[in-house]
Amino acid sequence: MNLAAKLAEKFRVGFIDLDIYGPNAHLLLGLPEVPAVEQGEMLVPPAIDVDGRKMQFMSMAMFMPEGVGLAIKAEYVLDIIRTIIEFTRWDVDLVVVDMPPGSQDVVNYTLSLVAPRAEAILVTEPHRMSLSDCLRLYDILKLKEVELAAVVLNKYNLFKGAQEFERIIESVMKVPIVKVDWTPELQEKLMPDLYEELAEVVL
Amino acid sequence: MNPKLVTLIPKLIRLGLSKWQVQELLRKYGHLNRSCQLVLYDDTGETKIWVGIENGEVKVKLGEYPATTTVKMHTDLFIDIVKGKTDFRTALWHGAIEVEAHDGRPWAYHGLLWAGFWDIVAEILR
Numbered sequence: 001m002n003l004a005a006k007l008a009e010k011f012r013v014g015f016i017d018l019d020i021y022g023p024n025a026h027l028l029l030g031l032p033e034v035p036a037v038e039q040g041e042m043l044v045p046p047a048i049d050v051d052g053r054k055m056q057f058m059s060m061a062m063f064m065p066e067g068v069g070l071a072i073k074a075e076y077v078l079d080i081i082r083t084i085i086e087f088t089r090w091d092v093d094l095v096v097v098d099m100p101p102g103s104q105d106v107v108n109y110t111l112s113l114v115a116p117r118a119e120a121i122l123v124t125e126p127h128r129m130s131l132s133d134c135l136r137l138y139d140i141l142k143l144k145e146v147e148l149a150a151v152v153l154n155k156y157n158l159f160k161g162a163q164e165f166e167r168i169i170e171s172v173m174k175v176p177i178v179k180v181d182w183t184p185e186l187q188e189k190l191m192p193d194l195y196e197e198l199a200e201v202v203l
Numbered sequence: 204m205n206p207k208l209v210t211l212i213p214k215l216i217r218l219g220l221s222k223w224q225v226q227e228l229l230r231k232y233g234h235l236n237r238s239c240q241l242v243l244y245d246d247t248g249e250t251k252i253w254v255g256i257e258n259g260e261v262k263v264k265l266g267e268y269p270a271t272t273t274v275k276m277h278t279d280l281f282i283d284i285v286k287g288k289t290d291f292r293t294a295l296w297h298g299a300i301e302v303e304a305h306d307g308r309p310w311a312y313h314g315l316l317w318a319g320f321w322d323i324v325a326e327i328l329r
Contacts, residue, residue, distance in 0.1 A: 038316055063315050065293055072298045080311040087312050 001025050003121070004096035006192035006199040008053035014045060014095035016084055017059035018110060020077050021070050025098060026061040028190055035062055042089040050190060056092055058084050078109045085113045102133070104140075111144040119149040121202065122173075126153045126165035138173055148175050150201045155182040176201045204250045205278045208243070211285065212252065214328055215263045239317060240270035245278040272313040275301040284321055287329050291321040 004015040017025035032046030036058065045056040060080070064070070070077070085097075097114070099107055111118075120141050124130045134151075141148050151169050156162050156179040166177055178198045185191060238255030253268040254261075280299055283289045294300045295314050302314040 035319065036315070043312070043315070063292060063318065064296055065290065068293050068296055070296050072296060076310070079309040083309045083311040083315070087308060 001028060001098065002190055002192045002195040003198055003202070004055060004098075005050050005053055005190050006195045007094065007096065007202070008050065008055050009192070011093040012054075012056075012091070014056040014058070014090045014092040016095060016097045017057075017061070018081065018084070018097050018106065019100040020060050020080055020106065021100070023059045023061040023064070026057075026059050029055075029057060031059075031061060032057060036088070039089070042087055043083070044089055053192075056090060058088060074105060077106065081106065081110055082113065085110065107137070108140060108144070111140065111146050115144050115146050119147045119202070121150050121152060121198070122148060123152040123154060125155050125159065126162040126169075127159045128161060128165075131165060131168065134169065135172065148173055150176045150178055150198060152198060153177060153179045155180070157181040205243070205245050205247045207278060207282055208250055211282065212263075212265065215252070215254070215285075215324075218261050218263055218324065218327065237316070238268070238270040238272070239313075240267060240273045241281070242273060242275040243278040243281050244275065250278065271304070271306045272310075272317065273301075273303040273305065274317060275303075285325050285328050287325045290325070291318040 001015065004013050007013045015025070015029070017023045019025075029048055029050055032048050034046050036043045036046055038044070043058075045058045046062070048055055048057045060070075097110065097118075099110060111120075122134060122137060122141075124134050138148065151173060153162065153166060153169075159165070162179075166179070170177055178195075178201060180194055180198075183191075186194075238253065238257075241252040241254055243250045243252070251265070251267045253264050253266060253270060255268075255270065256262070276294065276299060280289070280294055284291050284294065291300070295302070295318060300314075302310040302317070304310045304313050
């Protein structure tokens, strides 16, 4: 979200909250006033204004009444992802896709859809429990031939073993690492400037 | 046909006559010749209703006709939706509605658009 907002200062940006089961990006970004509509046999994502930054935005939150849970078959969820990725007309320079953690089916399927034209940013917290997840995800990225552009270590200041984690990631993945310290304000509002370094790395 | 549908179907068929409200439907869903074969099932069997937008007009007719989508649900659920007691989206995400696409698009694409359609229909009929 913060990266998308930062990039939107210079580019036309689309943002997808791909957490189909539990979308929550809209809690900080806000929901568009008009829903996605159909134009020319494609969905057109609505626009949102994030502190003066214009973005196109798609999220299941636009299609799910508040408080309603998703109880559909897993393959139907993949179909929703296909709708958002392949049947939505994005009039932007780039699209930032925020994928849910740990949903391997969603990650695999999405990577298959976007692989030829996408780069990945691996976002994690630098502690022992997340290391094996990162290495597995890195393996999947290679398998799907999606280039890893950078690794973000969120809440870097909170974990004692952060430096050792960083060293391992650096030696294995050999990409720029961006460290972001946690601050309580991150819960309350967007802080795109914290992700300026990442925006520069990505571009 | 389930007797509960007997009074409802004429109202649906008359939808095309309430022009100013139907304009909203056409504005959002009228770009394609979109159509839906609605299959309502219950203990008495199945009732098939065709709902579509043809040449800029909303049309509803009883029976089975070629459609871009098949939407299947229990009769009681459909009645609740058009009466506004529940909504199409909630039922869809709870797995109570089956949507099958016949034009190569994902079912979700049609599901999302028909959800908006039935929201407006329920509003018109209320």
